[in-house]
Amino acid sequence: MITTALTRRFDLTTPIVGAPMAGVSGGALARAVSAAGGLGMIGVSGRHTPEFVTEQATIAAEGGRPFGVGLMIWTLAGAPELFAATMAARPSLVSMSFGDPAPYVGPLHDAGIAVVSQVNTVADARRAIDAGVDVLVAQGTEAGGHTGQRAMLPLLQEVLALTDRPVLAAGGIANGAGMAAALVAGAAGVWVGTALLSCSEGLNAATARARVRAATGDETVLTRAFDVAEGIAWPERWPGRALVNDFSRVWHGREEELVDDPAARQLVVEGRRSGDPAHAPLYAGEAVGLVTTERSATDVVRELDADAGKALRAVPRLLA
Numbered sequence: 001m002i003t004t005a006l007t008r009r010f011d012l013t014t015p016i017v018g019a020p021m022a023g024v025s026g027g028a029l030a031r032a033v034s035a036a037g038g039l040g041m042i043g044v045s046g047r048h049t050p051e052f053v054t055e056q057a058t059i060a061a062e063g064g065r066p067f068g069v070g071l072m073i074w075t076l077a078g079a080p081e082l083f084a085a086t087m088a089a090r091p092s093l094v095s096m097s098f099g100d101p102a103p104y105v106g107p108l109h110d111a112g113i114a115v116v117s118q119v120n121t122v123a124d125a126r127r128a129i130d131a132g133v134d135v136l137v138a139q140g141t142e143a144g145g146h147t148g149q150r151a152m153l154p155l156l157q158e159v160l161a162l163t164d165r166p167v168l169a170a171g172g173i174a175n176g177a178g179m180a181a182a183l184v185a186g187a188a189g190v191w192v193g194t195a196l197l198s199c200s201e202g203l204n205a206a207t208a209r210a211r212v213r214a215a216t217g218d219e220t221v222l223t224r225a226f227d228v229a230e231g232i233a234w235p236e237r238w239p240g241r242a243l244v245n246d247f248s249r250v251w252h253g254r255e256e257e258l259v260d261d262p263a264a265r266q267l268v269v270e271g272r273r274s275g276d277p278a279h280a281p282l283y284a285g286e287a288v289g290l291v292t293t294e295r296s297a298t299d300v301v302r303e304l305d306a307d308a309g310k311a312l313r314a315v316p317r318l319l320a
Contacts, residue, residue: 002309005166006135006189009114010066010092013037014305015189016179017116017168018196018297020044020070020095021145021283025193027059027067028201029297034065036301039093041068046075050085057089066092068116073099074235087111093135098146098238102131118170118191120148120238125159136163137191140171141222144194144285146238147171149222153185160186174287176307183308184315194285195304199297207275208282209294211243217289219244225251226281228258229268241285246278247271 001007004015016038018025022045030040042056053069060067069086073096076083083104086094090113096104097118108115109132116135117128128136138159140152152171159167166188173179174195182190196202198209224239225248234240242248247268251258258264271279 002183002305002312004183004188006168009134009166010039012039012066014301015168015183016301016304017041017068017093017189017191018301019143019145019170019191019193020068021193021196022048022070022072024197024202024204025070026201026203027056027062029196029199029203030056030060030067031063031065032199032201032297033196033301034060034063034067036298037305038301039066039068040297041070041093041095042091043070044082044086045072046079046082048082050081053082053085053089057086057091060091061089068093068095070095070097073097073101073104074233076104087113095137096133097137098235100131101128101133105132116168119159120150120155122155122158122162124148125162129163129165133165135166135168135188137168137170138187139191140169141241142172142286143170144197144220144241144288145283146234146240147222148238152182156182156185156187171285172287174285174290176304176309177311178287179304179308180311180315183312190304192304194287195291195300196297197284197288198291198294199300200294201297205275207277211277211282212284212288213292213294215243215284215288217286220284220286220288221248221252223248223252224255225253225258226268228255229265230272230281231265240281240283243282243284243288245280245282 020041020043033040169182170191
C-alpha cells in the first residue's frame with residue numbers, strides 16, 4: 001500500500017483524488033473512486049443548483065467512504081447557495097479553486113471540513129497557503145478543463161519548496177508510471193481527471209466517452225473559444241484544454257472576432273444541446289491518448305494504484 005500524508009489525513013488506501021469535473025464527476029463517479037480507496041470528488045459549476053449538490057452528495061455518501069465537492073470560487077458571488085449546500089452536505093474535503101479561497105476556509109474549518117485549492121502559479125500557491133488551505137494541487141497546463149499556463153512538474157517543484165502541507169500533482173497523469181513519477185517528485189498524491197473521462201459512472205454521454213477513447217494527446221487545444229461562444233464568464237487567465245474540433249480549428253485565437261459573431265457562437269450552444277462533436281466542447285487533458293476503454297472508476301483507480309506500486313518498487317534498481 002502506498003502511504004502518504006494524504007492517505008493518512010483522509011484514511012485512504014491510495015493517494016488518488018478524482019478531479020471534480022463539472023458535468024462528469026457526479027455522486028456515482030465520486031463513490032466509485034472512493035470505493036477503490038481513493039477520494040472521489042463531485043464537480044459543481046455555476047450552472048448547477050443546490051438540489052444537485054445535495055442529491056449527488058447523498059449518492060457519494062452511500063459508499064460510506066470519504067468524498068469531496070469541488071467549487072469554482074469565481075461563480076459563488078452570483079450563487080452563494082452552492083457554498084451553503086456544500087457545507088450542509090458535510091463532505092470530507094472541499095476544493096475552493098479559481099479565485100481567492102480566503103473567505104471560505106474559516107467557515108469550512110469551523111464545520112470540520114478540510115480545504116484543498118488548485119493552484120496554477122506560485123502566486124496562487126502563496127495566496128492559498130496564506131488563506132490556510134490544508135492541501136494544495138499543483139495543476140499543470142497539461143490538465144483537461146480550465147487550467148493555467150505552467151507545466152505541472154516545474155510548478156510542482158516550486159510549490160513543494162513553499163510549504164510542508166500536502167501538495168498533489170495534477171495534469172498529464174493517466175497511468176501508474178505517471179503517478180509514481182509524481183510521488184517520487186514529492187507529491188503527496190495525484191489529482192486525476194482525464195483518466196476518468198471514459199468511466200461508466202460519469203455524468204457525460206456515451207458519445208462523449210467514445211470520443212475520448214478515440215482521441216490522442218496530440219488532439220487537444222488550450223483555448224477560450226468555447227467559453228466566449230457560450231458567454232461563460234470564466235476569467236481570461238484560465239482557458240480550457242479541450243479536444244480539437246471543427247469549431248476550435250476555426251475560432252481558437254480569434255476570440256475577439258467571435259464575440260461579435262452570434263451565428264458562430266450559436267454553433268457551440270446548439271452543439272452543446274445536441275452533443276454535436278464538431279462544435280460542442282469536450283474538455284480533456286494531454287494524457288487522453290492513454291484512455292482507451294470504458295470501465296468502472298473503481299477499476300481505473302485500482303489499476304493506477306497497482307501499477308504505481310510496481311513502478312515505485314522498481315526505482316531502487318536505478319541506484320545499483
